[in-house]
Amino acid sequence: MSDSEVAWGILATGKIAHTFAHDLAVTPGTRLAAVGSRTADGAAAFAGVHGDDRTRAHGSYAALLADEEVEVVYIATPHSFHLENARAAFAAGKHVLCEKPLALNADDAAAMIALAAEHDRFLMEAMWTACHPMVRALRTALGTGRFGTPRQLQAELGFRVDAPAEDRMLDPSLGASALLDMGIYPLTFAHLMLGEAEALTATATLSERGVDLDIAIAGRYPGAVAALGASMTSWSSQRAAIATDLGRIEVGTEFFHPDRAVFVPHDPSTGPQPERAVTIAGEEPVIGLGYGNEIAEVSRCLRAGLRESPLVPHAQTVTILRQMDALRAEVGVRFDV
Numbered sequence: 001m002s003d004s005e006v007a008w009g010i011l012a013t014g015k016i017a018h019t020f021a022h023d024l025a026v027t028p029g030t031r032l033a034a035v036g037s038r039t040a041d042g043a044a045a046f047a048g049v050h051g052d053d054r055t056r057a058h059g060s061y062a063a064l065l066a067d068e069e070v071e072v073v074y075i076a077t078p079h080s081f082h083l084e085n086a087r088a089a090f091a092a093g094k095h096v097l098c099e100k101p102l103a104l105n106a107d108d109a110a111a112m113i114a115l116a117a118e119h120d121r122f123l124m125e126a127m128w129t130a131c132h133p134m135v136r137a138l139r140t141a142l143g144t145g146r147f148g149t150p151r152q153l154q155a156e157l158g159f160r161v162d163a164p165a166e167d168r169m170l171d172p173s174l175g176a177s178a179l180l181d182m183g184i185y186p187l188t189f190a191h192l193m194l195g196e197a198e199a200l201t202a203t204a205t206l207s208e209r210g211v212d213l214d215i216a217i218a219g220r221y222p223g224a225v226a227a228l229g230a231s232m233t234s235w236s237s238q239r240a241a242i243a244t245d246l247g248r249i250e251v252g253t254e255f256f257h258p259d260r261a262v263f264v265p266h267d268p269s270t271g272p273q274p275e276r277a278v279t280i281a282g283e284e285p286v287i288g289l290g291y292g293n294e295i296a297e298v299s300r301c302l303r304a305g306l307r308e309s310p311l312v313p314h315a316q317t318v319t320i321l322r323q324m325d326a327l328r329a330e331v332g333v334r335f336d337v
Contacts, residue, residue, distance in 0.1 A: 006299045007033035009070035009094070011061050011085060013046040016099060017076035020126075020295075021050035023288030024074075027295045031055075033071075036064025061085065065092035072122070072298060075099060078168045079175030080335070083108045086123070090115045095122035097298050101184055104175050104335055106321040113314045122302055124294075124309045125317045129188055129256045131294040133282025136311070138251065138261045139192050141280050147263045148246030151224050153194060155186035155240035155255055158214075158231025165209075169232065172335055176211045179204075179324055179333070183215055183230035185256040187320055189240055190228060194221035200323055204331035205233075212333050248272075249280070257290040 008030055010017050017035075024030055032051045037043035040059030047057040058064040065073065065088055072095040075085045082103050089096050096116065102125040103109040116123035129135055142150055158178075161169045168174040169181065177183075179202075191197065197219045204215040213233050219226040229236060240255035241248060247265040251258050261280040265273050287293050294312075301309050308314050328334075 005029055005031045006302060007031060007069050007071045008295075009034045009036065009064050009067060009073045010046070010076060011036050011064055011073050011089070012076040013037045013042050014076055017046070017074070018050070019289065020074055020076065020291050021046070023291035024295055025050060026288045027292040027299075029299055030295055033069050034058060034064055034067045036061045061088065065089055065094060070094060072097060072302065074126070079104050079180060080173065083112055086112050087115055090119040090121050093119070093121070095298075095302060097124050097126050097294070099126045101125070101180050101321060101324070102317050103321065104180075105325050106318050109318050109321050113318070116307065120307070122298070122307050123314070124298060124301070124312050126291075126294060127184075127188055127312050127317070128291050128294040129185060130192060130312045130316075131297045131309075132257050132290050133284040133286055133293060134258045134261060134280070135189070135192065137282045138249070138280050141263075142193055142242070147249060147278075148244030149223065150194060150242050150244050152243040153190050153221075153224060153226040153240070154228075155189050155226070155251075156229035156231075156236040157182040157185050157238055157256060158229065158234050158236035159238075160234060161232040170207065170209070170211060172209050172211050175335055177328070177333060177335075178212050178230045178232045179215050179327060181230075182232070183217065183228065183327075184320060184324065186226075186228035186230065186240070187217070187323055188316075189255060190219060190221065190226045191316065191320060193242060194224050194226065196319060197221050197226075197323060200327060202327045202331050204333070206332065210333060212328070212331055215327070215331065217327065257286075 034056040036058040043057035047055045075098040199220040202217045204212040214231045217228040238254045240251040249263045251261045263278045
């Protein structure tokens with residue numbers, strides 16, 4: 001790849017695609033070359049908001065993938081279409097950044113990874129948290145032992161979903177799941193901070209259609225335990241905390257793209273010592289809302305000739321999906337796809 005701008009195509013024009021396009025516009029070395037929607041009007045409207053006079057609007061996904069100028073495609077469709085869309089993208093010679101979760105289950109994710117290898121294309125799950133400068137700095141800091149040994153981790157992500165039954169957030173045929181939409185974040189955060197889980201168990205409340213609306217997860221990790229939660233019915237703190245043998249790290253205001261992380265040491269005799277608090281800062285600026293950092297990571301990998309990102313490696317993506325497969329089975333969630 002040359003040093004010219006990375007030409008992106010966006011496949012689907014839903015809410016997450018708009019957020020992504022906003023950050024794409026402020027990420028150096030990239031541009032929105034084309035957008036594909038199920039309708040020509042939808043594509044034109046999206047391009048009018050986020051593109052420039054060079055951005056092409058395609059009234060089908062197939063037309064987008066046939067666009068020779070597009071180098072890498074961001075797939076923003078519901079989970080249940082990811083494998084199908086990625087298969088078509090690879091066949092068209094495109095690199096792929098696919099919205100999380102990469103697929104409905106680990107087997108589909110493995111199939112997607114195999115297709116990427118078969119076509120010699122780059123593939124990354126759009127897990128922006130793993131690319132966030134603050135999260136990366138926190139992970140590095142924990143690894144040094146400076147803040148002690150982590151023993152307990154808490155993370156929760158929840159908000160009330162008010163949507164019609166046919167909305168993708170509530171329709172099991174589209175992979176609706178508090179675990180897949182929200183729970184993937186605390187699971188990934190715990191994996192990044194503590195390592196691969198040794199045991200996970202969960203309990204959940206399900207909708208009449210069998211969608212997990214609320215889920216609580218207890219996990220055992222190497223040397224530590226975790227309490228993780230996700231909800232589509234209530235407003236969680238959206239924060240995380242890591243307790244170590246030397247103090248406590250508070251991560252917020254939204255742990256999946258935090259604006260700060262603060263370590264407060266504890267003295268065995270006097271307790272918390274806020275006057276000695278240490279703020280953990282990222283080494284790189286946050287680009288846009290933070291999606292720009294994952295976009296920049298894709299660009300970096302493509303220019304380096306990589307086929308997967310060291311920040312979001314394929315093995316990590318499959319590991320988290322296998323965890324979610326087992327947790328869904330435990331709470332009785334089955335996808336009607």
